[in-house]
Amino acid sequence: MDKLKDFEYTMDSCNHCGQCKWILAPKMKGWDFAEICPIHQRYGFDAYSGQGLLSIAKEILTGKLQYGDGLEELLYTCTCCGACDVNCKNVRDMEVLDTILALRDDCAKNGELPKAHRETARRIAGTHNIYGLPHGERFAWMPKDYEDDGNADTALFIGCAAAYKNSDTALAAVKILRAGGVKFRLLREDERCCGASLWRTGQTEAAAELIERNIETFRRLGIKTVITACAECFGAFRSGYPRFARTEFETKHITEVAAELISSGRIAPKAFREPLMVTYHDPCMLGRLSEPYVPWNGIIRPFGLHEPPKTWRRGENGVYDAPRRVLGAIPGVELTEMTRNYEDSFCCGAGGGATEANPDFAARTAGERRREAMSTGAEAIVSCCPFCRQSLEGAGDNPMPYLDLTVLLADSL
Amino acid sequence: MSLSREAYRELAAVVGDAYISEKEHILSGNRVKTPEIPFEYHSADAILLPGSTEEVQAIVKICNRYGISFIPTVSGCSADAFAKHANSVIIHLKRMNRIIEINEEDRFAVIEPGVRQVQLYPEVRRRGLSYTAASVGPGGSVLANFTSTSGDNHVQHGTSRANRYLLGVEMVLPDGEIVRTGSLQTGSGWFCPDGPGPGLRGIVKGYFGIHGQLGIVTRAAIALDPCRGPREIRAEGVSPHQRVYLDSDCSKVRVFTFNDLGSLCDAMVKLGEAEIASTVQKFFYLPMTLMMTDSANAFWEKWNSGIKEEMAMPLVVHLATRSVEELEYEETILGDVARENGGVRVRPEIESWWDEHMDFFMVFGVLQRVLRLGGGWAPIKLGADSIRHMCEVGESISSYIHDYTDTGILFDAPESFQIVPMEYGHSAHIELLFMYDRTNPSVRPEVGKFTARARASDIADHFHAEMPGCLNQTAEQLGPLYSNYHVWLRRIKESFDTNNVANPML
Numbered sequence: 001m002d003k004l005k006d007f008e009y010t011m012d013s014c015n016h017c018g019q020c021k022w023i024l025a026p027k028m029k030g031w032d033f034a035e036i037c038p039i040h041q042r043y044g045f046d047a048y049s050g051q052g053l054l055s056i057a058k059e060i061l062t063g064k065l066q067y068g069d070g071l072e073e074l075l076y077t078c079t080c081c082g083a084c085d086v087n088c089k090n091v092r093d094m095e096v097l098d099t100i101l102a103l104r105d106d107c108a109k110n111g112e113l114p115k116a117h118r119e120t121a122r123r124i125a126g127t128h129n130i131y132g133l134p135h136g137e138r139f140a141w142m143p144k145d146y147e148d149d150g151n152a153d154t155a156l157f158i159g160c161a162a163a164y165k166n167s168d169t170a171l172a173a174v175k176i177l178r179a180g181g182v183k184f185r186l187l188r189e190d191e192r193c194c195g196a197s198l199w200r201t202g203q204t205e206a207a208a209e210l211i212e213r214n215i216e217t218f219r220r221l222g223i224k225t226v227i228t229a230c231a232e233c234f235g236a237f238r239s240g241y242p243r244f245a246r247t248e249f250e251t252k253h254i255t256e257v258a259a260e261l262i263s264s265g266r267i268a269p270k271a272f273r274e275p276l277m278v279t280y281h282d283p284c285m286l287g288r289l290s291e292p293y294v295p296w297n298g299i300i301r302p303f304g305l306h307e308p309p310k311t312w313r314r315g316e317n318g319v320y321d322a323p324r325r326v327l328g329a330i331p332g333v334e335l336t337e338m339t340r341n342y343e344d345s346f347c348c349g350a351g352g353g354a355t356e357a358n359p360d361f362a363a364r365t366a367g368e369r370r371r372e373a374m375s376t377g378a379e380a381i382v383s384c385c386p387f388c389r390q391s392l393e394g395a396g397d398n399p400m401p402y403l404d405l406t407v408l409l410a411d412s413l
Numbered sequence: 414m415s416l417s418r419e420a421y422r423e424l425a426a427v428v429g430d431a432y433i434s435e436k437e438h439i440l441s442g443n444r445v446k447t448p449e450i451p452f453e454y455h456s457a458d459a460i461l462l463p464g465s466t467e468e469v470q471a472i473v474k475i476c477n478r479y480g481i482s483f484i485p486t487v488s489g490c491s492a493d494a495f496a497k498h499a500n501s502v503i504i505h506l507k508r509m510n511r512i513i514e515i516n517e518e519d520r521f522a523v524i525e526p527g528v529r530q531v532q533l534y535p536e537v538r539r540r541g542l543s544y545t546a547a548s549v550g551p552g553g554s555v556l557a558n559f560t561s562t563s564g565d566n567h568v569q570h571g572t573s574r575a576n577r578y579l580l581g582v583e584m585v586l587p588d589g590e591i592v593r594t595g596s597l598q599t600g601s602g603w604f605c606p607d608g609p610g611p612g613l614r615g616i617v618k619g620y621f622g623i624h625g626q627l628g629i630v631t632r633a634a635i636a637l638d639p640c641r642g643p644r645e646i647r648a649e650g651v652s653p654h655q656r657v658y659l660d661s662d663c664s665k666v667r668v669f670t671f672n673d674l675g676s677l678c679d680a681m682v683k684l685g686e687a688e689i690a691s692t693v694q695k696f697f698y699l700p701m702t703l704m705m706t707d708s709a710n711a712f713w714e715k716w717n718s719g720i721k722e723e724m725a726m727p728l729v730v731h732l733a734t735r736s737v738e739e740l741e742y743e744e745t746i747l748g749d750v751a752r753e754n755g756g757v758r759v760r761p762e763i764e765s766w767w768d769e770h771m772d773f774f775m776v777f778g779v780l781q782r783v784l785r786l787g788g789g790w791a792p793i794k795l796g797a798d799s800i801r802h803m804c805e806v807g808e809s810i811s812s813y814i815h816d817y818t819d820t821g822i823l824f825d826a827p828e829s830f831q832i833v834p835m836e837y838g839h840s841a842h843i844e845l846l847f848m849y850d851r852t853n854p855s856v857r858p859e860v861g862k863f864t865a866r867a868r869a870s871d872i873a874d875h876f877h878a879e880m881p882g883c884l885n886q887t888a889e890q891l892g893p894l895y896s897n898y899h900v901w902l903r904r905i906k907e908s909f910d911t912n913n914v915a916n917p918m919l
Contacts, residue, residue, distance in 0.1 A: 012852040013788030015447065017781050018488045018552030025551045025778030026648035026655040028531040030539075031512055044462045044507050045434060046489055047442030055441045071438040090652045091781040092788075093709050302850045303786040303824055304709030312708060316651045343652050 002243070004061050004106045007099040009300050011058040019091055020050035020084035023344050033339040033372050036083040038347050038365045039074075048074060050084025050096040057103045067112045075100075075107055076114050077361050080200050080352030081284040086315035086343045093304050093312065097289075104202030116356035117201040124210065128192040129160040139188055141167030146174075154184040155223045157237075159230035160193050161386030169386060172410030173229040173254050179413050180261035184227065190217050196236035196285070199243075201353045211244045218249050229254040229406045231385030235285025239293040239313065253286055254406050255384055259322040262329045269412035271331035278403065279336050279378035280323060281369065281392065282345035283385035288315035315343035323384055323405055330412045336376045346372065348383075350391035367397030374400055382408065416458045416502070420479040424461060424502070427471040432462040432508070443486075443503050445495040449789060449849065449860040457484070457496040457503040464508045466583060466591065466631040472504060473629065474589035476914050484916045485629045487526050487554035497919055504629065506554075513632060514603070515540060520637040521580055523603050526556040526630060530776040535646075538775075543640040545572040548780045560630045563880065565797065565842040568731070568774055569835040570684075571691040572638060574797075574842075579614060580606050580634035587628045587910035603634035616905065627906065628915050641691055641733035646771065653707045656769040663734045666767040667747060669756035671726040674828070678804040680728060680754040685800070685838020687750065689743040692731035692774055698724040699829040700846055703782045704773075705766055712785065725828050728756060729767065731774055786824065787850030791860055793867035794830070794843045795880035803832045803843040806878040809870060810845060817847075817863040822855050824848040843878055885918060 021037045028034065035041040039048040046052045053075070059065035078100060085097035107113065123132035141163065156177060162169040177184050192214060198207035218226065226249050228234050237251040261267045282288075294311035301307055320342045327335050340346040349355070349365030370392060373381040381392055384405040393402045415435060416424075425433045434440070435458060445454040458481075463469045476483045482501040486494035489505075496503065510527030517540050524533060531551040537544060547558050547566040558564060560582065564575025581597035581604070592598075594613040596605035606614050616627060647658045671677040677695055684693050702720050706712040730747060734740040750756075758764065770779055783790050794806060811827035818825055830845035847863065849856045868890060871879045881891045881898055888899035906918070 009852055012446070013784075013850075015784060015788045015851065016489045017550055017784060018490060019550060019778070019781055022529055022531055022550075022552035024652055024655070025531060025772040025776045026646075026657045028535045028551065028776070030535045031528070031532040034529060034532045044432070044505070045439050045442055045460060046505070047439045049442070051489075052442030055444060055446060056438050058446060059441050059444075065437055065441055069436050069438065071436075074438060086652060091779070092785055300852075302821065302853060303713075303848065304850070305713055306708075306710055309710050310708075314653050314707075316654060318651075320651065 002098060002102055004057060004099070004102045007057070007095055007102055008061065010094040010096065010099050011054045011061070013092070013094060014051055014054045016051055017091075018051070020088050020096060022087070023340060024087060024090055027339065027344050029339040032375070033346070036087060036340060036344055036346060038081065038349060038368075039078050039361075041368070042361055042364060048077075050088060050100070053078065053100050053103065054096065057099050060103065060106065067107060067110055072107060072112045072114060073358065075104060076117070076201070076352075076357035077354055078352060079284075079347045079349060079354045079365070081347035082289045082315070083284075083344065083347065086288045089312060089314040093306070101200065101202065104200075105204050106202070108202035108204075113202065114357045117203065117353055120197050120201070120353070120356065121203050121206050124193050124198065125206070129164060130193055130197050131160060131164050133164050135189070138163045138191060139186065141170050142186070148185045149183045150185055152183040152185045153222050154182065154225040154227060155187055155218070155221070156184045157187065157194070157226050157228040157230075157233055158191060159228060159233040159386065161232070161390070162230055163191075166386045166389060166404070168407050169229050169404050172404070172407040173227075175410040175413065176254065176258055176261070176267065176406065177227070180257070180266040182257065182261070187217065187221070190221065194233040194236045196232045196240060197353060199236065199240045208244045211241050215241065215245050215247060223249055225250045225252060227252045227254060227257055229384065231283035231286035231290075232387050234319075235290045238290050242293040242295060253319050253322065253384070255323040255326050256319060258409055259325040262326065267413055269330045269409060272412045273332065275332040275334065276380060277334045277336055277378050278327065278380045278382045279338050279373045279376045280327060280341070281338070281348065281373065281381055281383040281388060282320060282341055283383055283388045284345065284347055284351050286323075286385060287318040287320055287345055288343045290319055291315065291317045318343065326405060326409055327382065330409065333408070336378050338372050338376055340372060348388040348391040350387040355391065362391060363394060363396035366391040366394060370396070370398040370400050374398055416481065416500075417479065420475060420481060421459065423475050424459065424472060427468050427475070428461050428463050432464070433459055435459040443489060443495065443505075445492070447492060449791070449851065449856045450492055455496045455499050455501060457501050459502045460505055461502055462505050462508050466585065469504065469585045469629050469631055470589050470591055473585050473587065476502065477588055477912050480912060480914065482914050482917050485526075487557055488529075488549070488552050490549070490553070493916065498917055506629070509631065512536060515542075517542065519604050520639070521603060521634045522637055523632060523634045524556050525632055526554055528555050529553060530555055530558075534776050537637055538640055538646070539644050541640050541644055542637040544635060544637050545569060545575050545578065546776055547575055550781045551776055551778050555635070556630060556633050559635050560633055563795070563797070565795075565833065565835070567694055567833060568692045569833060569842070570693040570837065571733075573836050575635075578636040580604060580636055582606070582614075582630055582634070583632040585629045585631055587912070587915035616909070627909055641735065646775070657772040658769065659771045661733075662737050663740050665732045665740065665744065666764065667730045667732070668759045668764045668767060669728045669730070669751050670724060670759055671728065671754065671756050674726060674804050674808055676754045676756070677726050677728055678801060680750050680756055681800050681832070681834050681841070682838055683750045683754070684730070684747065685834055687746050688837045689732070689746050690730050691733035692729065693834050694729050695832040696727050696729045697829040697831040697844075697846055698727055699826055699848070700780065700783045701727065703785055704770070704779050706782075709785050721826055724759070724763070727759070783846060783848070786848045787852055789849035789851040789856060790846055791849070791864065793845050793847065793864055794878045796878040797835065797840050797842045798877045800832065800834055800838055800841040802877060803841045806843055806871070806876045807832060807845075809874065809876070810867070813866050813870060817859065817866070820859065822849060822853060822859045823863055
């Protein structure tokens, strides 16, 4: 895991161009929905932005600034959604989000971690899930007579949220895979939290321990492919795990698998409800933040030359089309797009532990996202991340129906 | 140093506690980290986010009462948007972001300073209108572009500088008085910049806007042009490989190269005389190469593959007309002018890059790739005069640039300056954008030396190519070349800002 010092080039080369705060020019549609940084939109001060956090990181690194006086609240209100990072990388070779994550790591190591995140870590250590619920209940949603392919080298990783809060998603994922004839297994008592909540809140030592254990579990069980219906787990496996350890398994999101099954004719969604106009919310961890992370240890020569060449994660290779292909295959479902979509999707407010650290802000951000969804004329907002779901179904302004894409597809089969 | 408690309380009472902060980490977000600027910055003592003209007025009056300097800002990209003195506050105008009116009949828009390019441009375009935008990126303040810069831009051949499109203005003067200029003053609306008596536009702008240091513009009207091209732009792909198209039978981009600057100069003059084309520019090929590549490594690969020789004298022309017949006519003229002056079309893959990045001709997001080589860039020249004089100035750069680029600290190429004609060749803007790595601690003196050398060249050769600055030392040097503008600038400043609190000069 990189440390704050590793991102000094990013801190030093930022010159406040503002690209981290505003929608990319090719996506511009009008006055509204033009801001892409949730904290900057909410609080207004430049410190609440990618650019501001780089300034803060530099001053922390050099000792000019110390933690305290509300800095931790600012740092942990950031949803780490990565919009600043992708927008910056449209024009620059900088690691804005990784600097913010390194700053969180530094903050945590300085003992300034918010209490809510310490509590999450304690729960995971005790019960292997983020809610502190009994580990034995992780697969309570599973039908009693359920049998899977016990020796399959493909695992369906359910994740804490679907296992304990959104069991309809877990059941839907099982239904889709079975309908498509995919041989897979569930990890049952071997499944533990993916560790995203630790990694993204700067609790990197605890994250490393958990990640290494999960990788070892996959190895022991001969798992070569991990399918998940959770965007958070998906993003963690693809872009988080390689920061801590060597991974030998492939990760697929359920929408990628479903899109393949549909295109090969192995499943065929049928009309099952009245025609419906929906808009799709790209989860950060499924979209721009899911690009595979490739470790880089090199030298930055003058004028930005990276030796050896670096594999950049600019958001281009996130999962954007598969969910849309699935939606397009369900008869009667019509998709209308929001302005802030694909790599410029606006965070639901739940990312990076913001819900725990600053629930009022998270709820307000969800309301802003729903306001954008409603402006499209859609009757419902569709997504495929349980954390986005909890946020967008939760309290706040502009309530509107939320549909889980995995459940929607399963219902159409 | 922090503000007195009395001053802070009074300021907080104006904007509310949520919109003022003196916390160190909040101030850090607006503390400059520009190593190459030749003077020391201070930290602001507080940052305020006012929401109305009345709040701005109240803040300014408090600043006068307590002797606090204030620095207005929106995007925060300019070196002038930071505290240069102790006992300063930053007035961040982000919350004042309303589009007050878009008048389609009389073709103007009334905006507050917080309205950004990506917000206004699509709004006016869908109404069949457009405006001339400088290359400040998506988050740049439209109002600041018109009131606080020269407003030079890449589409000014068929239009003009942004500052010539400024209409009615509402401004809080350095002492807190609110002034409304032109027709606005008489209650006749925003349509006219001047009323009876002396024009106030020059007062608003000083010599070129922000360097006038004269208060805070809180609302302004800008004139709009009819849009040449479709109302909707089509974008495809995901960052950083988006494509932006103008689906029109009346839009074409042509890119030529010429053997020498003289031939290219003749072609630009002829295109102006023929009054064709929306955009004509001798573009700088170093930024062009950066725009066409998606990483610093890819840039170096392309740069070292012969692109600089191939594109040494590029002329980029955008034809945007109102009918197919008009386009055919302009294309014929363009072809004749190019042929007569030795211009040759570039490879299709280079020309098609422009066809696929039409946002360049609108809000210029892609131009920020010039920051990729370590984040450092600075211009020399930036002035305006005739096309031929600008070419003369450009040609002179090669006599001294190597002294600075050969050290490896600064990076550029002798011919990599741009000349952008304005108003069909009525005049032209010149700019050489040189790069440096901000992470290199040796940068600061080298940037200063190169810009000073460029300025000395102008003074010695009586060139009219430098943008006169506000820094006293620079103003003293360049003033005599520009009718002693600096003497007037100071007198105006002293008259309007008796307490010297409005973003004081260094």
